[in-house]
Amino acid sequence: MKQKTVLLADDHVMVAEGLKNLLKEEYDIVGIVEDGNVLVQKARELKPDVIVSDISMPIMNGINAAEKILAVNKEVKIILLTMHPELKYAMKALDIGVQGYLLKHAAPEELLIAIKTVLSSKTYITPTLAADIMDAYKNKQGQPEDPLDILTARQRQVLQLLAESHSAKEIANILNVSSRTVEFHKYKMVEVLKLKSANELVPFAIKNGLV
Template sequence: MLKKTVLLADDHTMVAEGIKNLIGDEYEVIAIVEDGNTLVQKAKELKPDIIVSDISMPIMNGLNASEKIIATNKDVKIILLTMHPELKYAMKALDIGVHGYLLKHAAPEELLTALKTVLVNRTYITPTLAADIMDAYKNNQGNSGDPLDVLTSRQRQVLQLLVESHSAKEIANILNVSSRTVEFHKYKMVEVLKLKSANELVPFAIKNGLV
């Protein structure tokens, strides 16, 4: 019987290798990537059965990458790992259709359980957060309420790169667009977020948990 294929995404090589060693007996790890942009590309190219991804990654975070992948591939199962225990991240993940959500400090056996769960078309949420998430939805708080949701995926990508201290020219090179296009995205973000100037973009993003 062929092993199910897994694509790993984490910008910490030791973490990714640890996960590979953990699941290697039961699953075939076909690639490890270090940023969300590459994750989207490799998911399209390799068509894995499962993606296990960190949320906090450079260029494009795991949530935004997952949203892009799910939009074009409804069959792939995505499990997100995070250091963030805040409900808003978990609820955002559920809203975009992610299949599993675990905290990074969970026991290794929990990831193995999550992998088995998503493969039978069920959703796995770490027990640490499951009850709070259910309560939030029952109280009509299903919407993540993220003020950054008004941004397009490209705008969020530009904003994340700004948070990572890249200049407009560096962002243009990373995204393969012109510097003028980057400046236009900054202008539009100031407009839709109702900020006073581009100088407020990074503080606003950090305050609202852009990862």
């Protein structure tokens, strides 16, 4: 029987190699990437059965990358790993169609269970958070929306890069656009987020957990 394919994404090489060693006997590891931008590219090229990705990655975080991937491929199963137990990350991930959500300090066996679960077209949520997530969904009505949701995917990417201390010129090179385009995105974000100036963009990104 042909092994299912898995694409790994984590900017910490030792973590990624550990995941590879854990999974390689049961699955065909088709690649390891270190940032969300490359993850989106490789997902389109390799078309893996499962993607296991950290949420906190440079250039584009795991949630934004998952959103882009699922927009063009609804069949791929995505499992996100995170150090953050905050429910808003889990709820955002589930809202965009991510099938698995684990805390990084969970036992390795839990990841194996999660992969088998998502491959059977079911959702896996780490038991540590499952009850709290269910309660949060029940109480979701009337709660304020995540302010990041009003930004486009490209704007969120530019904002993350700004928060990672990249200049407009560096961001333009990373995204293969002009510096003027980057400045336009900054201007639009200040406008839609109702900030006073572009100087408030980085504190806003940090406050809302984009980095």
